Each structure stands twice: as C-alpha cells, then as structure tokens.
Amino acid sequence: xxxxxxxxxxxxxxxxxxxxxxxxxxxxxxxxxxxxxxxxxxxxxxxxxxxxxxxxxxxxxxxxxxxxxxxxxxxxxxxxxxxxxxxxxxxxxxxxxxxxxxxxxxxxxxxxxxxxxxxxxxxxxxxxxxxxxxxxxxxxxxxxxxxxxxxxxxxxxxxxxxxxxxxxxxxxxxxxxxxxxxxxxxxxxxxxxxxxxxxxxxxxxxxxxxxxxxxxxxxxxxxxxxxxxxxxxxxxxxxxxxxxxxxxxxxxxxxxxxxxxxxxxxxxxxxxxxxxxxxxxxxxxxxxxxxxxxxxxxxxxxxxxxxxxxxxxxxxxxxxxxxxxxxxxxxxxxxxxxxxxxxxxxxxxxxxxxxxxxxxxxxxxxxxxxxxxxxxxxxxxxxxxxxxxxxxxxxxxxxxxxxxxxxxxxxxxxxxxxxxxxxxxxx
Amino acid sequence: xxxxxxxxxxxxxxxxxxxxxxxxxxxxxxxxxxxxxxxxxxxxxxxxxxxxxxxxxxxxxxxxxxxxxxxxxxxxxxxxxxxxxxxxxxxxxxxxxxxxxxxxxxxxxxxxxxxxxxxxxxxxxxxxxxxxxxxxxxxxxxxxxxxxxxxxxxxxxxxxxxxxxxxxxxxxxxxxxxxxxxxxxxxxxxxxxxxxxxxxxxxxxxxxxxxxxxxxxxxxxxxxxxxxxxxxxxxxxxxxxxxxxxxxxxxxxxxxxxxxxxxxxxxxxxxxxxxxxxxxxxxxxxxxxxxxxxxxxxxxxxxxxxxxxxxxxxxxxxxxxxxxxxxxxxxxxxxxxxxxxxxxxxxxxxxxxxxxxxxxxxxxxxxxxxxxxxxxxxxxxxxxxxxxxxxxxxxxxxxxxxxxxxxxxxxxxxxxxxxxxxxxxxxxxxxxxxxxxxxxxx
Numbered sequence: 001x002x003x004x005x006x007x008x009x010x011x012x013x014x015x016x017x018x019x020x021x022x023x024x025x026x027x028x029x030x031x032x033x034x035x036x037x038x039x040x041x042x043x044x045x046x047x048x049x050x051x052x053x054x055x056x057x058x059x060x061x062x063x064x065x066x067x068x069x070x071x072x073x074x075x076x077x078x079x080x081x082x083x084x085x086x087x088x089x090x091x092x093x094x095x096x097x098x099x100x101x102x103x104x105x106x107x108x109x110x111x112x113x114x115x116x117x118x119x120x121x122x123x124x125x126x127x128x129x130x131x132x133x134x135x136x137x138x139x140x141x142x143x144x145x146x147x148x149x150x151x152x153x154x155x156x157x158x159x160x161x162x163x164x165x166x167x168x169x170x171x172x173x174x175x176x177x178x179x180x181x182x183x184x185x186x187x188x189x190x191x192x193x194x195x196x197x198x199x200x201x202x203x204x205x206x207x208x209x210x211x212x213x214x215x216x217x218x219x220x221x222x223x224x225x226x227x228x229x230x231x232x233x234x235x236x237x238x239x240x241x242x243x244x245x246x247x248x249x250x251x252x253x254x255x256x257x258x259x260x261x262x263x264x265x266x267x268x269x270x271x272x273x274x275x276x277x278x279x280x281x282x283x284x285x286x287x288x289x290x291x292x293x294x295x296x297x298x299x300x301x302x303x304x305x306x307x308x309x310x311x312x313x314x315x316x317x318x319x320x321x322x323x324x325x326x327x328x329x330x331x332x333x334x335x336x337x338x339x340x341x342x343x344x345x346x347x348x349x350x351x352x353x354x355x356x357x358x359x360x361x362x363x364x365x366x367x368x369x370x371x372x373x374x375x376x377x378x379x380x381x382x383x384x385x386x387x388x389x390x391x392x393x394x395x396x397x398x399x400x401x402x403x404x405x406x407x408x409x410x411x412x413x414x415x416x417x418x419x420x421x422x423x424x425x426x427x
Numbered sequence: 428x429x430x431x432x433x434x435x436x437x438x439x440x441x442x443x444x445x446x447x448x449x450x451x452x453x454x455x456x457x458x459x460x461x462x463x464x465x466x467x468x469x470x471x472x473x474x475x476x477x478x479x480x481x482x483x484x485x486x487x488x489x490x491x492x493x494x495x496x497x498x499x500x501x502x503x504x505x506x507x508x509x510x511x512x513x514x515x516x517x518x519x520x521x522x523x524x525x526x527x528x529x530x531x532x533x534x535x536x537x538x539x540x541x542x543x544x545x546x547x548x549x550x551x552x553x554x555x556x557x558x559x560x561x562x563x564x565x566x567x568x569x570x571x572x573x574x575x576x577x578x579x580x581x582x583x584x585x586x587x588x589x590x591x592x593x594x595x596x597x598x599x600x601x602x603x604x605x606x607x608x609x610x611x612x613x614x615x616x617x618x619x620x621x622x623x624x625x626x627x628x629x630x631x632x633x634x635x636x637x638x639x640x641x642x643x644x645x646x647x648x649x650x651x652x653x654x655x656x657x658x659x660x661x662x663x664x665x666x667x668x669x670x671x672x673x674x675x676x677x678x679x680x681x682x683x684x685x686x687x688x689x690x691x692x693x694x695x696x697x698x699x700x701x702x703x704x705x706x707x708x709x710x711x712x713x714x715x716x717x718x719x720x721x722x723x724x725x726x727x728x729x730x731x732x733x734x735x736x737x738x739x740x741x742x743x744x745x746x747x748x749x750x751x752x753x754x755x756x757x758x759x760x761x762x763x764x765x766x767x768x769x770x771x772x773x774x775x776x777x778x779x780x781x782x783x784x785x786x787x788x789x790x791x792x793x794x795x796x797x798x799x800x801x802x803x804x805x806x807x808x809x810x811x812x813x814x815x816x817x818x819x820x821x822x823x824x825x826x827x828x829x830x831x832x833x834x835x836x837x838x839x840x841x842x843x844x845x846x847x848x849x850x851x852x853x854x855x856x857x858x859x860x861x862x863x864x865x866x867x868x869x
Binding site: 034035036038039042061063071072073077078081082085089090091092093094095128129131132135144145159162163165166167199234265273277278279280281282288289290291295297298299301302304305308309310311312313314315316317318 | 466467468469470471472473474475478481500502510511512516517520521523524527529530531532533534535536569570572573576600603604606607608714718719720721722723738739742743745746747749750751752753754755756757758759
C-alpha cells in the first residue's frame with residue numbers, strides 16, 4: 001500500500017497540494033488549529049462545577065441566585081410559559097423580531113409615554129440578548145461608518161472587546177474605574193471625552209457597570225451628556241441590568257433619559273437575561289434613535305440585513321414570554337415586584353458582606369462594597385489573592401477580583417468574609 | 428432626495444471652524460422642531476431592499492383576495508392551510524413547562540450537550556465510526572442559517588482556502604452568509620432548465636476545475652429551490668471526485684426526513700462522505716422537520732481526522748460564537764433533546780414527519796394530475812421527480828408576475844413554489860393559474 005505522500009503525488013502530480021495540503025493529508029485540514037484560550041468568565045463556573053468541596057462558593061458568573069444559592073425562574077415567567085405552551089405556533093418571527101416585544105421594551109428604556117416612540121423615530125430590532133444587540137450595532141457601525149472607532153471603558157465586560165474586534169471596529173479605551181478609591185475616575189473620564197476626536201463613538205454602561213458596579217451619579221451623567229454634546233459624540237448604551245441595579249427600572253434608566261432630554265441620538269442594547277431571568281432564552285433588543293420615522297425605517301431595514309446572514313430571524317420563545325408579561329398589567333406588576341426582590345436581596349448581601357468584614361476587624365476600607373451597585377462588586381482583590389481564595393477556600397471568582405453578589409447568601413456570607421479577610425489582612 | 432441633500436448640507440456646515448474653537452455656544456445648534464441638537468450620524472443610511480423570499484409573504488398578507496394562495500416561504504402548512512405544531516413537540520413542551528426543577532440558565536457556548544450528541548447521531552447515524560472515534564465536534568447554533576454562518580466564520584479564520592462553491596441556483600441567503608463571513612463565493616452548475624433536472628456533467632466539470640481544497644456547499648437532500656437531488660450513484664461519483672481534489676464538503680441539511688419521509692434515507696449523502704474517513708462540515712436545521720421554525724434550533728458538526736483535532740476545533744468555534752451571541756437559545760434545543768432521547772417520542776416524531784412528507788408528495792401528484800387533465804402544454808413530470816418542499820416549476824418571471832396579478836398566487840420570481848403551501852382545495856386554482864400563464868405568456 002503506497003504511503004500517503006506517494007498517493008498525494010500520484011493524484012496531484014509533482015506540484016502536489018503545497019505545504020498546507022500536504023499537512024492536511026496526514027493530520028486532516030485542522031491539524032494546525034491551536035486550542036483557544038478559555039473564556040475567563042465562563043471558565044470560572046466550569047472550574048467551580050469540577051470542585052468536590054462542600055464549602056465551595058461560586059461568585060463568578062453573573063447569574064442571579066436566591067438565598068439558597070439556587071437559580072431562579074420568576075413566577076411571572078412561569079405563568080407566561082404556561083400560557084404559551086401548547087397554544088401558540090412556532091412560526092418564524094420577522095427578521096426584526098417580535099413587534100410586540102420590541103414596543104414594550106422600548107418603553108422601558110425610553111419612557112412609557114415617550115414622544116420618540118410615538119413619533120416612530122426609533123429603529124429597533126429584537127436581538128440575541130445583550131451580546132447580540134451589541135454585535136448587531138457593531139456590525140452596523142462598521143458597515144455605515146467604516147472609519148469610526150469605539151471607545152470602551154476600562155474595565156468593561158471582557159466580551160465587549162471581542163464583539164467590536166470581530167466586527168472589525170478599531171477600539172480605544174477611556175478611563176473609568178479609579179482603583180485607589182474603588183470608585184469612578186470622573187476626571188480621567190471627562191479628559192478622555194474631551195480629548196477624543198469630535199464625533200467619536202462611546203460605549204457606556206447605562207447602570208450597574210460590569211464588572212465594577214461603579215456608576216456615575218446623576219450630576220456626573222449630566223456633565224458627561226453636556227460634554228458629549230459639545231464634542232458631538234455618539235453614545236451607545238449597554239443596559240443589561242435595568243431594574244436590577246436599584247430595584248426600580250425607571251431609576252436605572254436615568255442616564256439614558258438624561259441623554260435623551262439633552263437631544264442625543266443614542267443607540268441602546270437591552271437585555272432580559274438578568275432582570276427577567278431569561279438568560280438562556282437570549283432575549284434582547286437593539287435600538288437606534290433617529291431623526292425621523294423615515295430614517296428609522298431605513299436603519300431598521302439595514303439592521304435586519306445584518307441579522308439575516310447571521311441567524312435569519314431571532315428566537316420566538318423568549319420574546320413571547322417578555323411580551324406576554326409586559327402586555328398584561330398584573331403580570332407586569334408581578335415582574336416589577338420580583339425584580340425589586342432580587343435587587344433588594346443583593347443590596348442586603350452587600351451590607352452583610354461589608355458589615356462582616358468590618359466586624360472581623362479588617363483595617364481596610366470596604367465601603368465600596370455598598371457604594372457599588374448591581375450584580376457585581378469590584379473587590380480590589382489582586383489576582384494572587386483571588387487565587388488563594390480559590391485554592392485555599394474553594395471560592396470562585398474572576399481573577400480581576402470581581403465578586404458576583406448574586407452568588408452571596410446568608411448561608412455563605414460570613415465564610416466569604418472570613419476568607420477575604422484572611423487573604424487581605426496582611427496587605 | 429432633497430431631504431438627503433438638506434441633511435448633507437447641515438452636516439457639512441456643522442463642521443465649520445467654530446467647531447474647533449472650543450466655544451460651546453457656537454457649537455451646539457439645536458434643531459428647533461426635532462428637539463435634538465444635530466443630525467444623525469446614520470442619516471446617509473438608505474432603506475434596504477425587501478428580502479425577496481420573505482417579501483413574498485409581506486405582499487401576500489396585503490392582498491385582500493379570498494382566493495389568494497401563499498406558495499412563498501418554505502414553512503409547512505396543513506391541508507387546512509394552517510401552520511402546524513407537531514403533537515410530539517407540544518408534549519415535549521408541556522413536559523418542560525411542568526418540570527419545576529428546570530431553570531433558564533445560560534447554556535454553554537457550544538449549547539446543550541445532549542442536543543449536540545443526539546443531533547450528531549441523527550445525521551451521521553449512531554453506528555458512524557466518526558462518532559464512535561470522537562472525531563466529530565457538534566455545536567448548537569441558530570438553525571441552519573446560524574450553523575452555516577458559524578462554520579463559514581471558522582473556515583475564514585482557520586482554513587487555507589477561502590473560496591466556496593455553491594450550486595446554481597441555491598437558497599438566496601447562502602451567498603450572503605458566506606460573503607459576510609469573508610469567503611469568496613463561486614458557483615457550480617447544478618440545475619438544468621432544459622430537463623428541469625440535474626446538470627450532472629456540468630456539476631462534475633465545474634468541481635473538477637475548482638482549485639484544490641476549495642470548499643463546496645452541498646444540499647444534503649431536497650435541494651432548495653429546485654427539489655432536484657443527485658441519485659446515490661451520482662453522489663458516489665461526486666464524493667470520489669471531491670476527495671481526489673481534497674475539496675472540503677460543507678453540507679446544508681435542512682430537510683432530513685422531510686424529503687423522502689425517512690430520516691436515514693435523507694442522510695445518505697452525508698453519511699457516505701462521513702464513512703470514507705475524510706473531513707466535512709454539516710449544518711443541520713430542525714426548523715422544518717420538527718416544525719420548530721421560530722425557535723431557531725440547529726447544529727453545526729465538523730468531522731475531523733482525530734479526536735484531538737476535533738477538541739481544538741471546538742475551542743475555536745467557541746471564539747466565533749461568543750462575540751456573536753454568547754450562547755444559543757435553550758428552549759428549542761430542549762424540545763429536540765427531549766424528543767430524540769425518548770424512544771416513544773422519537774417514534775411519534777418519525778410518524779408525524781412521514782405524514783408531512785407524504786402530504787407533500789400527495790400534493791405533487793395532485794398538481795401533476797390537474798395539469799395533465801387541463802392539457803397544459805409542456806412536460807410537467809419534474810413536479811413528481813423533484814423532492815422536498817419546493818418545486819422549481821420552470822415558469823419565468825413574467826409568468827410568475829401574471830399569476831400573482833391575475834390569480835393571486837404568491838411565489839418567488841424564480842418560479843419556485845412551496846408544495847407545503849398547497850392543499851387539495853387550492854390545487855385546482857394553481858393549476859388554472861399555471862395553465863393560463865403558460866398558454867398566454869411566453
């Protein structure tokens with residue numbers, strides 16, 4: 001039996017397949033594919049699941065847990081699903097997604113009685129949760145403003161970088177987190193806003209900044225908005241935690257409302273992953289505020305053109321859940337109560353964690369735990385300290401020191417506080 | 428047009444020297460009526476054309492005629508013209524809803540593990556050596572479109588050849604998916620208008636002259652839009668030719684079980700290639716065969732030379748998926764997994780699937796008979812020979828437009844009709860329309 005190399009020469013002649021082809025003959029086409037680095041966030045949960053310790057604590061990925069550490073399906077969601085199952089068809093949604101879901105979703109961001117919605121000035125499409133909404137926008141930005149860049153805060157959710165990179169939009173960063181105060185580097189942020197070329201695109205977290213939990217105050221948002229006007233910058237809001245931050249969706253949309261009052265034509269990514277607990281359903285919305293209805297129609301049609309070769313049309317199930325809940329006043333009220341319940345529990349855990357650390361006699365300041373808001377706390381722990389927490393105490397978090405407060409319970413908060421105190425008391 | 432010019436003029440005038448002066452009061456010039464201070468950076472965006480396929484349904488919906496028939500988009504309809512949720516799917520959904528222990532957490536990036544394993548078995552066959560040797564990576568994606576896109580992006584990043592050959596004609600979205608992923612699209616001859624069948628010689632010639640290693644898109648069964656499939660003998664010839672030139676097969680399997688009524692028969696082409704030890708990609712969709720259209724359930728499988736390579740490939744697929752949508756939707760995949768892993772439900776599914784396929788075959792016979800009864804000129808045997816949801820009638824765009832205008836028949840302008848949209852009640856009307864079109868318009 002002739003060797004592979006001989007066969008190759010017989011088939012392809014002396015020219016052969018070339019280097020790539022010859023290698024392919026022996027190892028297949030993918031022999032040269034390198035194993036990819038693990039996703040830093042999702043890798044944490046994988047490691048947690050593999051740990052047999054009974055004391056293990058997962059404060060890694062940002063999915064809500066109840067006080068028993070269990071995932072939660074909201075009651076309003078269960079009721080909506082009961083109504084869906086067996087009754088409705090599973091036909092394709094339009095490319096732009098469920099109109100009913102989009103209408104209610106825009107009201108959440110832009111205001112229940114927003115004139116902008118009435119005037120049909122908002123181009124909006126259903127998207128695959130927040131990730132999908134950001135990616136549609138990034139692709140749209142690249143297609144229609146190919147010379148534009150995006151300014152991304154430091155730090156940010158790591159996947160933001162991947163999204164704009166895969167969309168081939170060059171990235172810059174702007175100052176955001178102030179390590180010394182564990183708060184906002186407002187002066188640095190404003191400098192970067194002023195120094196960026198006019199008409200730059202900025203990614204802003206509308207509330208509950210991920211991963212730091214540090215949000216500008218209302219006054220600071222007003223100043224940022226003003227400076228954006230001066231510089232003619234484009235504000236793209238990623239709002240993944242509306243309702244989840246303060247417990248009040250209207251309050252959590254304040255930054256967006258300020259920008260709208262000031263006349264900015266914003267873009268906005270919304271997600272129901274956390275605030276409706278619909279994580280795996282992948283439900284979200286991308287909106288772009290336009291000058292008028294005609295422009296909104298044009299922009300929406302182009303957003304659909306980007307969705308078509310990506311997934312044709314978005315998944316129907318999650319959208320049905322959202323539109324059933326938001327269109328039924330009783331279910332909507334139930335949802336608002338449940339969101340507030342989740343936010344309140346997290347706020348309670350922040351207080352408990354801080355108080356525990358203080359009563360352990362820690363000499364460090366832990367007020368940032370209660371100053372920060374939303375699902376995450378940027379603890380200030382170093383990578384080495386995080387590694388110790390994992391290796392010695394079976395506590396899992398991302399190595400940037402981000403703690404998912406949703407993973408903290410009355411059952412584990414003192415264990416967590418003890419462990420943090422242990423690894424920090426010498427610093 | 429004037430409005431566009433006005434916007435452009437404002438845009439240009441706002442970039443005046445005063446912008447650079449740093450004086451806020453000079454820079455902000457509110458637009459009095461709009462309440463906003465400037466024009467949109469997207470003002471130059473023009474409206475995109477309607478998607479040709481989905482646009483058919485839009486037009487159909489607008490038509491008030493009581494005799495209108497929608498033969499556009501490929502979604503199954505019952506004899507009563509209604510969409511269908513399979514009974515087994517309803518049952519599966521009920522099970523899921525009633526199980527209070529189920530949660531809605533994020534799936535892994537690669538999707539639901541059970542679903543992936545079962546999908547691979549479905550297409551490759553549970554006795555497939557490739558599966559038994561762990562040489563296959565399968566990732567859950569958003570139906571067929573999503574599977575194609577993820578596969579194409581992976582190839583653009585990691586495969587040495589960036590040209591993909593697609594059949595002429597093919598589903599309208601194929602070239603868009605591959606182009607946007609960064610592949611360069613060429614065509615190979617496929618449909619022969621003279622015979623309304625396969626241009627096999629043309630196909631072989633075009634693949635023979637493709638560069639070594641080029642990617643080739645193959646419709647696993649029930650070619651869309653023509654309904655023309657190679658025979659098994661022809662598939663074997665295609666396989667041999669492709670392997671001799673190291674052409675990389677990329678199968679699009681959107682109709683497994685829907686074409687002939689048999690899941691195994693409809694997977695023969697894919698299994699033939701998987702059995703020869705070579706590598707391939709396969710995109711699967713459950714939109715039609717499980718009626719899960721809007722749930723967006725599908726899978727991409729890549730058959731590799733070794734388990735080691737398959738693992739590395741899977742890790743790279745994750746890097747494509749994460750910045751696109753992070754992880755796939757859970758609902759539809761859960762339904763599929765529930766059905767595939769339960770032998771009773773699986774049986775029920777195969778029966779319902781065969782019933783759908785049989786109804787379509789029945790419609791083919793009825794339409795053929797109706798045309799013959801009217802003495803409609805031409806050879807209409809292709810209606811019987813073609814397979815799957817669509818018939819490529821051979822009607823030209825003028826004839827199609829005529830049928831829409833005079834008979835309220837909605838179909839794509841390439842002459843493709845969705846047999847699934849026909850019923851015993853509407854076949855006579857369609858036959859009348861075709862007869863009129865063929866005799867009055869040339």
